[in-house]
Amino acid sequence: MPLSEEQIERFSRHILLREVGGKGQEKLLGSSALVIGAGGLGSPVALYLAAAGVGRIGLIDFDTVSLANLQRQILYRTKDVGRPKVEAAAERLSALWPEAKIEIRRERFSEGNARRLVRQYGVVIDGSDNFDTKFLANDACVAEKIPLVMGGILRFDGQILTVIPGKSACYRCLFERPPPPQACPSCAEAGVVGALAGVLGALQATEAIKLLLGIGEPLASRLLTADTLRGSFREVPIGRRAGCEACGERARISLPG
Numbered sequence: 491m492p493l494s495e496e497q498i499e500r501f502s503r504h505i506l507l508r509e510v511g512g513k514g515q516e517k518l519l520g521s522s523a524l525v526i527g528a529g530g531l532g533s534p535v536a537l538y539l540a541a542a543g544v545g546r547i548g549l550i551d552f553d554t555v556s557l558a559n560l561q562r563q564i565l566y567r568t569k570d571v572g573r574p575k576v577e578a579a580a581e582r583l584s585a586l587w588p589e590a591k592i593e594i595r596r597e598r599f600s601e602g603n604a605r606r607l608v609r610q611y612g613v614v615i616d617g618s619d620n621f622d623t624k625f626l627a628n629d630a631c632v633a634e635k636i637p638l639v640m641g642g643i644l645r646f647d648g649q650i651l652t653v654i655p656g657k658s659a660c661y662r663c664l665f666e667r668p669p670p671p672q673a674c675p676s677c678a679e680a681g682v683v684g685a686l687a688g689v690l691g692a693l694q695a696t697e698a699i700k701l702l703l704g705i706g707e708p709l710a711s712r713l714l715t716a717d718t719l720r721g722s723f724r725e726v727p728i729g730r731r732a733g734c735e736a737c738g739e740r741a742r743i744s745l746p747g
Contacts, residue, residue, distance in 0.1 A: 491516070500587075501543050509705045515543060521702040522546035524611040526599050526627055528575040529553075530682065531641045532617030533565040534691030535698070539615075540583045540590050542699055547583065548611055550595040551575045562684035599623055604630035605747050608638075613698045616640045617691070619677060621668040628653060628661035629743050632736045637708075639697045641690050644675070646683050646719035648690040650709055651728065652697050655737065658710035663731040663738075686718050 493501070493512060497519070504510045504518075523544050525532045528551040539547055555563075555570045555578055563575075570578040576594035583592050597603070599618070608614050608630045616627045616638060624640060631638040631653060638653040640661055653660045693714070700706040713726040735743045 491519075493519075497543070497589075504542065510703065514703050514705075517703060518543045518699070519545045522548070522611045522613075523698055523702070524548040524550070524608060524614045525617055526614065526623065527551055527617035527619065528563075528565060528579045529559065529617060529619060530562040530643060530677070530684075530687035531691045531694060532615070533563045533579075534688050535615050535617055535695045536565060536579060536583055537586065538692060538695035539698065540587045540592075542695070543587070544590070544699075544702065546591045546593065546611075548593040548595070548607070549576045549579055550597065550599050550607065551579075552596055552598045558678075562682065562687040564688065599626065601626065601745055605634055605745050608636045609634040611636065613701045614638045615694050615698050617694070621665075621674070624661060625665075625668050626745075629736050630745055631655060632660050632741075633743075633745055637701045639694045639701070639709075641694045643682055643686050643690055644677060645680055646686060646717065648686055648716040648718070650690060650693055650697065650714045651712070652701070652709040654701075654708065654710045659728040659730045660734060660737045662736040662743075663734045664713065664728050666731075666735070683718065686716075689718065690716065 501515045504515050505512050525536050528549050553575050555566045555573050557571050565579045565582050574596050576596050580592040580594050604626050614631050632655045635655045640651045642649050711728050713728050715724045732738050
């Protein structure tokens with residue numbers, strides 16, 4: 491469907507880009523993305539996807555807003571404390587762009603729903619804060635052949651990896667399995683600088699937009715790490731692992747469909 495006059499004005503800075511243009515913006519309007527976790531990373535991801543005109547955005551998170559979230563989770567305001575995150579997030583995103591279709595699920599991302607959820611969207615963005623969810627997102631997206639943009643933050647450090655099933659290394663090619671419980675501290679235990687979530691989340695949103703438009707060079711088989719205390723970024727090449735349990739020659743991870 492052709493862009494309306496209001497849409498042309500709203501997305502004019504995108505339309506000016508040779509890599510996007512009017513056709514690309516129409517493509518974004520007809521695209522979809524699932525954001526796993528509406529926290530520190532999920533907040534800027536969801537805001538920028540809505541602002542970019544992604545037509546259908548799914549949010550899955552089981553938690554409620556707490557006062558400690560507000561230091562980095564920019565979707566929420568003080569008056570949202572105690573509310574389910576997905577409800578407060580949907581309200582904020584709809585206020586930003588009323589035409590967006592926001593689909594919320596107040597539940598855990600689990601083995602029972604992972605494949606069913608990811609197959610409904612054109613790209614998945616991981617904003618979770620634990621390894622079990624990250625590995626599950628990877629396995630579900632590899633099984634359903636859905637591109638995945640992974641992210642993680644702790645203290646002053648962050649990392650991003652884009653997984654394109656069948657073409658790039660997956661998360662299990664990098665980390666074979668989740669670390670033992672208590673092996674790695676959480677943000678609640680070790681802390682995190684709030685602005686770091688914005689930096690990494692904005693990069694994740696950019697990756698998702700590139701994937702939806704089919705432009706540029708995604709961070710596929712390339713781990714981007716950030717050390718914001720030093721102000722440095724580093725790119726680490728990641729090769730596909732033949733014995734990977736998720737995407738290797740003898741993949742053996744099976745999730746219910």
